[in-house]
Amino acid sequence: MSTATDHKPSGDKPAGAGAPGGFLGRSRTFSGVSPVQIGVAWLWLSIIVLLPLAAITVQSFDNGWSGFWDAITDDAAIDALRITVWVSLIVALINVVFGTLIAWVLVRDEFPGKAFVNAIIDLPFALPTIVASLVLLSLYGPNSPIDIQLNATQPALVIALTFVTLPFVVRQVQPVLLELDRDVEEAAAVLGASNVTTFTKIVLPALLPSILTGAGLAFTRAIGEFGSVVLIGGNIPGETQVASQYIQQQIEVDEPVNAAAISVVLLVIAFIALLVLRIVGRRQSVREEKDQ
């Protein structure tokens, strides 16, 4: 997203600055966007996204700093946040391992039905989250046909969140693995590197940025997730109540300031995760440039 303006084929340079005359010269001033359109974009994003988020941020400080601090240091709030972050980290880790493995199998392996497997990876994105929750409850709930009862336990949270975040790492790693130059791997093998060495020294470093991006996206999705844990999670304070459920509860007991404060904390955690990712990604691309 930071590269937004980099790919623009023309129109970036100011008109006339060494540009050839004639039609092409004039084309540099063509933008096709009127100030009205820019205003519309601002207005649309402000009404739909910015104003609600501004409202929640401001209202979380309705009772001042101390009110905000009290809200987020409440025992139940801390429990909910701790469980959320802990479970989300486990989920991200599972996704790193299995997401990479699945991407590998989908790119480097051939077997009948591969196209089908590739298509169902996106199912968790297409499936409504509440349906995902119900689906898992039918398998691990009170009427479990395999007699495994996990509802209202932390493993159930992990399974639900792993289900909804499945595509992130797979879909990030897959295209990178496709593009990866296999000559280098062959060279390493010819030079006597074992499979493990080739993987850790050649393949993994190339995949790492995409794996981390996928893991970060899975993590941010997991900390905010609500629908998929609502039926199977159990909402037990201090045990399986995640932050989003705590927020909902605070709204129900008419404590909007508490709800707003925890919401702001969730937003901040998500921002930090995304920021770290961007920094890691940038460092990686700088390193690649140096290598070249």
Next chain:
Amino acid sequence: MKITPWVRLSLRSVALAYLFVLLVVPVSLIFWRSFEHGFGQFWDWITTPAAISALQLSLIIVAIVVPLNVVFGIATALALVRGKFPGKGFLQAVVDLPFAVSPVVVGVALILLWGHGGWFGGIESLGFRIIFGFPGLVLATIFVTLPFVVREVEPVLREIGTEQEQAAATLGANAWQTFYRITLPAIRWGLTYGVVLTIARSLGEYGAVTMVSSNFPGVSQTLTLLVHSRYTDDYNEFGAYAAATLLMFVAILVLIAMTFIEHRAKGRLAEASQSYTAAPGGSADTAESAASGGDNHPSGSTAVLAGATGGKEGV
């Protein structure tokens, strides 16, 4: 990397077993549960008055959210790709925000903005109910679906550049004609993909909607809310399965559409970039000659216009 068949096979088995246990087993189980008592029973459960009005409400929300997202999404994408204005980087980040925000937080934010005692809470005292009313459902759905159209249209706009539009403008097409005949055909696959994602998310949204809905059957209960309330409030397990299966059918349709469009769009994008690399010499020259010819050669200018759209159409 020389992988022995044994290693290859075990990697494949582990990956497939993981997907089987996590994805395939639960999803097939719920299909089976829905039709356990026969198709007739399933049909009865999804045609109760509450279910029908829930489906209607969900579809009405989609019918409102999609056009709004298309119009404002394209406008936003155009502004982000072609505009140069202060705060553009900030606006870029704002577009991605809905992906990073928890649906419940969306709900709370809307309550604190539009609800009783909120910034715009005054509207409620005028008798226009937003939170716990229909507009709240729409606002929540727009919030969570906002990035889709923008993010799908943006790369296509960037890829096609502005040469063809310039040619059209030079030939006397007004802004609307240029958009309708050049830009829109070029972005239509990206746009379709964005719309499919928007529809899927609109129908499937639960967290944000449940926060701002009063959840009255027949009034403000969408399909996803129906699934939840059947399971937890009515203890109607199989009714919930039936409604969930209905949503699942939609999800599978969406999945098929996504795969299909992705294939088409990939072809289009490759085509567009090809025609772009060919463009600086080719189309600019013809445009120039047409421009210098001016209005004296109407047949020539229509040929260029046709060529410009035809390039997108072809193959």
